[in-house]
Amino acid sequence: MAMLGVRLAMGRLFEMSAGLGRPSRTYSTSPSFAEVLRLPKRQLTKLVYPLQELEQYLVPDSRPDLHLRIFDPSLEDIARSENFFAATAANRIEYLSSAVRLSHAPEFPRPEVCFIGRSNVGKSSLIKALFSLAPEVEVRVSKKPGHTKKMNFFKVGKYFILVDMPGYGYRAPEDFVDMVEAYLKERRNLKRTFLLVDSVVGITENDKIAVEMCEEFALPYVMVLTKIDKSSKGHLLKQILQIQKFVNTKTQGCFPQLFPVSTVTYSGIHLLKCFIVNVTGNLNGSHFR
Numbered sequence: 001m002a003m004l005g006v007r008l009a010m011g012r013l014f015e016m017s018a019g020l021g022r023p024s025r026t027y028s029t030s031p032s033f034a035e036v037l038r039l040p041k042r043q044l045t046k047l048v049y050p051l052q053e054l055e056q057y058l059v060p061d062s063r064p065d066l067h068l069r070i071f072d073p074s075l076e077d078i079a080r081s082e083n084f085f086a087a088t089a090a091n092r093i094e095y096l097s098s099a100v101r102l103s104h105a106p107e108f109p110r111p112e113v114c115f116i117g118r119s120n121v122g123k124s125s126l127i128k129a130l131f132s133l134a135p136e137v138e139v140r141v142s143k144k145p146g147h148t149k150k151m152n153f154f155k156v157g158k159y160f161i162l163v164d165m166p167g168y169g170y171r172a173p174e175d176f177v178d179m180v181e182a183y184l185k186e187r188r189n190l191k192r193t194f195l196l197v198d199s200v201v202g203i204t205e206n207d208k209i210a211v212e213m214c215e216e217f218a219l220p221y222v223m224v225l226t227k228i229d230k231s232s233k234g235h236l237l238k239q240i241l242q243i244q245k246f247v248n249t250k251t252q253g254c255f256p257q258l259f260p261v262s263t264v265t266y267s268g269i270h271l272l273k274c275f276i277v278n279v280t281g282n283l284n285g286s287h288f289r
Contacts, residue, residue: 032082033078033082037079047265047268051257054237054240057233082133084157084282085130086133087135087136090157093134093137093155094154095154096154098152098153100150105153105183106153108189110160111161112160112187113160113194113279113280114187114194115162115164115193115224116193116194117195118167118168118198120167121167123164123226125263126224126261127162129261130269132266137154139164150166151165151166151183160191160280161189165183166180168209181213184219191280192276195221195254198225199230199236200227200239202242214253214254215251221253221254221255222275223254223259224260224272226263228261236260240258240260244258259275
């Protein structure tokens, strides 16, 4: 698709409404990984490796549709990754600034990851869950969709920057197109884009436009499936298989493994943290296969 087409697609992301959605939920307390390691094996697998836990519910001939264990870190490395997200005197985790255009964004010679998704997909809730070991960091989560109007930058120690992008679709900011397109296209230290998809709803037309944008800009990106606690196992498996098929057949730049998460049960959060630390170059050794 030509660059003009991308800009038109970005405009559609701004214009298309994803609906009012549901009110946000309260958070549970994130368990420390030391507590997680003391859980029975089945509970540990469900919490840390939700895709792996779901595999047992698949009929044998459908198993090839799920790409399991492509990112396969050890429990030891997941535990090491937790330290990057724990606020200490030597590891300050803090909000840096907000920006409505790239020229206003803070400049740091550090790897950067960003989170994008439609309004009410649970983006700010996920970032709040990632920062649960740094409770002094304020990540505002509103009951109304479309709360995030600017690019919000958070510094994770001396290691990397995490960016909360405005949501597309319902109540997107007026300058959404210029803001997001410029950032994704020109941000040189951007290492990975995390595209959030509501696992209850599945991939929407807005999400498909966001995928086109990532593909056009040749961005390495990942699909994170949010709200997995809101579905029955049968519905969740159906959505995962459909989304996995979409990734396998319709994308080139998307990492082939899906990351299902819940900010209520914290399922998948520890693995996602480890993936972030890995793609920003802060975890020795490769865990992709």
